[in-house]
Amino acid sequence: MLGHIIIIEEKGRAPVLERETVLGLPLLRASVPAPEGARPRAVERRVGKAARALAAEGVRRVLTEADFPWRPVLGQWGLRDVDPEALCQAMAAPLALAALEKRGVDPARATVALRGNRVSRPFFQAAVQLCARVRGLVVEAPSGGGALADHLRREYGVPVLEEGRGELTVGFSQSGGDGETQLRLYGPEPDLLGMALGLTEKRLPPEFDTLPLLAALWEEGRISQDELTVFANKLT
Structure with a gap:
């Protein structure tokens, strides 16, 4: 299973895991809440929680948006592009x-x-x-x-x-x-x-x-x- 991490401009603290399909490709998506004004450190911690949750589900590779700034955090949980x-x-x-x-x-x-x-x-x-x-x-x-x-x-x-x-x-x-x-x-x-x-x-x-x-x-x-x-x- 491939993972997908996406940052969403919504309130919340915990990432939400959902299954999705993109052009027939099954993915496990982790939506990370980051409302306007959220502190970068807070978003980074939430990305870490999302990475940990995906890794616990057996995900090893993830898709992200271009120029995703938290790749080092993903690597800490064994996730790679x-x-x-x-x-x-x-x-x-x-x-x-x-x-x-x-x-x-x-x-x-x-x-x-x-x-x-x-x-x-x-x-x-x-x-x-x-x-x-x-x-x-x-x-x-x-x-x-x-x-x-x-x-x-x-x-x-x-x-x-x-x-x-x-x-x-x-x-x-x-x-x-x-x-x-x-x-x-x-x-x-x-x-x-x-x-x-x-x-x-x-x-x-x-x-x-x-x-x-x-x-x-x-x-x-x-x-x-x-x-x-x-x-x-x-x-x-």
Whole structure:
């Protein structure tokens, strides 16, 4: 069960637990009362009570609003955010193409560098998907990079280098590339170069941080990659 912590501008001292469903995803919501004028320390204590209550119900991961300021309190009770890394890496090729377009670069004239510690499944899939759209690739991965470069040259006939720079770098792990225009698709806070992921035909509730919610929906099979789209600017 995933948790959802939401701050509500209502009177009260104790958080209220309720079950909710968001686009088919079951959640255990903890509503934390924080009326206008409530002292920050009082709200922090109530967030702690909500975290303790969720943890007691077996919740280990939670969804919150963007810029939620009490994450350290959640961590004290073993709660952590939903990590969007896997989703972002699965969407590496669409993100890379959108980043090139945003910069006014024709993908057919661009070289994209893929960097990581190893050739993971999303790394491989991104390379294959980009082969048909870009002029060339740079594949830098100590584990499996050479084999992947050989495969791409043999199967797709595209120019593939094992080191170098391109118009855009896609990072799957921390592996250099400083000073380059880089999509950083690893860690709890990926850098999407000002872009955003969203749903093509559905609106997401505003009380959630969008990327972790999409990651949770995708992990649980509530949405597919075909339903996702890349927006040129962050959603507000």
